[in-house]
Each structure stands twice: as C-alpha cells, then as structure tokens.
Amino acid sequence: MSNSLVWLAPHEPFPGVEQTWGEGDPIPGLLAAGGQLDAQHLRNAYCQGIFPWFSAGQPILWWSPDPRMVLQVQDFRLHRSLRKTLQRFRATPGCEIRIDSAFETVMRHCARTPRPGQDGTWIVESIVQAYSELHRQGDAHSVETWIDGQLVGGLYCVALGHAVFGESMFAHATDASKIALAALVALCRAQGAAQIDCQQATPHLASMGARTMPRSEFVAQVQAQRARPRMDWRFDAVYWERLGLA
Known part of the structure; x- marks a missing residue:
C-alpha cells in the first residue's frame, strides 16, 4: 500500500476503504483528508464504514479502522x-x-x-x-x-x-x-x-x-x-x- 494519503476535493467520492492506512503506514486507520463536511457526506461516509475525526486547525480527516x-x-x-x-x-x-x-x-x-x-x-x-x-x-x-x-x-x-x-x-x-x-x-x-x-x-x-x-x-x-x-x-x-x- 502506498503511504500517499488521499486528498479529497469538495464533493469528490470517498476512496474504497481498502485504501485505508494499515499497520505499516504512518497513521493506521486513516483513509483520506479534505472533502466536504455536511449531512449528505456524513451519510455517505457512514454507509461505507467511514467517519470523520479531527481537531481544530486540522483538515477534515476520514477514518475506517480495521478491525472495528x-x-x-x-x-x-x-x-x-x-x-x-x-x-x-x-x-x-x-x-x-x-x-x-x-x-x-x-x-x-x-x-x-x-x-x-x-x-x-x-x-x-x-x-x-x-x-x-x-x-x-x-x-x-x-x-x-x-x-x-x-x-x-x-x-x-x-x-x-x-x-x-x-x-x-x-x-x-x-x-x-x-x-x-x-x-x-x-x-x-x-x-x-x-x-x-x-x-x-x-x-x-x-x-x-x-x-x-x-x-x-x-x-x-x-x-x-x-x-x-x-x-x-x-x-x-x-x-x-x-x-x-x-
């Protein structure tokens, strides 16, 4: 798996969760950064086993840990x-x-x-x-x-x-x-x-x-x-x- 993190443009669909960083990558469980944060994108994320988690000053970070x-x-x-x-x-x-x-x-x-x-x-x-x-x-x-x-x-x-x-x-x-x-x-x-x-x-x-x-x-x-x-x-x-x- 590549260590390059996926950066999403607004309204760009999420990558497949198989692209989530694993144990050998910098931050296991992290899938992508950026994109859009609203009700529809949250709904799309959760349907795929993805959720947002980030702190003030950070970009939107999307996660999909394995195991869950x-x-x-x-x-x-x-x-x-x-x-x-x-x-x-x-x-x-x-x-x-x-x-x-x-x-x-x-x-x-x-x-x-x-x-x-x-x-x-x-x-x-x-x-x-x-x-x-x-x-x-x-x-x-x-x-x-x-x-x-x-x-x-x-x-x-x-x-x-x-x-x-x-x-x-x-x-x-x-x-x-x-x-x-x-x-x-x-x-x-x-x-x-x-x-x-x-x-x-x-x-x-x-x-x-x-x-x-x-x-x-x-x-x-x-x-x-x-x-x-x-x-x-x-x-x-x-x-x-x-x-x-x-």
Whole structure:
C-alpha cells in the first residue's frame, strides 16, 4: 500500500476503504483528508464504514479502522453496580430518559468533557453543525439522562435505518452516561437493531461487552441494517425490561 494519503476535493467520492492506512503506514486507520463536511457526506461516509475525526486547525480527516469495535446489543454486560443504579433511576420520580430533546446541547457537553490523554476536542464547531444538520434530517439522535428537569448526561449517535453508530457521551452526574448507553441498548433491543458501532477499541467498551470485528464484516452488517426502515426513536419505560430489569 502506498503511504500517499488521499486528498479529497469538495464533493469528490470517498476512496474504497481498502485504501485505508494499515499497520505499516504512518497513521493506521486513516483513509483520506479534505472533502466536504455536511449531512449528505456524513451519510455517505457512514454507509461505507467511514467517519470523520479531527481537531481544530486540522483538515477534515476520514477514518475506517480495521478491525472495528462493535457492541452487539445482546452482548451488553449489565454489571451489578449499574443494574442497581438503573433500578434506582427507574424507581425515582423526576428521573427520565428523553430522546432528541436537546441534541445540540448534548453535543456541546460532549465537546467540553475532558478525556484522558486528549488535549482539546474533536467535536469542533464544523462537526457540531454537520451532525446537527443530520439530526434535523432524522439520521442523528441524542439519548439523554434527565433528573429533576436537568440534563445530567447523555450520548449522541448516527442511525441509518437500523444501523446505529455511537459517537460520544458525557456525564455531569455519577453514571449518567452509562444510564444513557443502557437506554440506547434497551431501545435497540426493542427495535430490533443488532449492533452499535463504537469505532475505537477501549478497555471501558470491552468491559461492557464490545468486541472487535473485521471491517469487511462490519461494513456488510451496516449495508444490511441501513436498508431497513428507520427505527422509532422514542423511549418507553417498558424498554428497561429488555435489560432484565423487573
């Protein structure tokens, strides 16, 4: 494979993911730079197993890691401590899960959340604007943890048909982001979505049941799931039962 990075002109199609830099190249997982960042290009990227990830001052960078970290929703590990937290959350007045009531706010909270080993954020203003456009078009969603009328945690994701791609989470209260992730898993189980893309492998995701899978297998799954109708992005309290909560 050549070490020459593909530079995209605006509206130029993405190269095939087989051109992604591998282990012997300067930055494994990097596919291309440049191009256009808007809802349609995001949609085209995700359909092919590609996503943007870059910091302020950098060009748009497009990635397609191989292998890919994926959470099969049936493999989600509901650890004892989180089970107790969810049971308490479910039983406490004023605690609720909302979907899409504060999408851009969730993104901006995610952007401001410090990450171990990271300076600054990849959720730059152009990312906020592009994903907010995708949200307005019905293909990006937020899962939000609310307590007594306050947004205390949440996540946002992309969803094309039944293909779900997790993006980022934040928490301003203990376990608030984990509650949102558990709600997303329950929603996916209820709606028949099989997996949630986690993009990058981390010990935390692995502890919750995510595992790596070959990119070719991942892309084939995305193609099959995106051909299905859009999921119904509403959260019903009965969905908690999908996690075995009485």
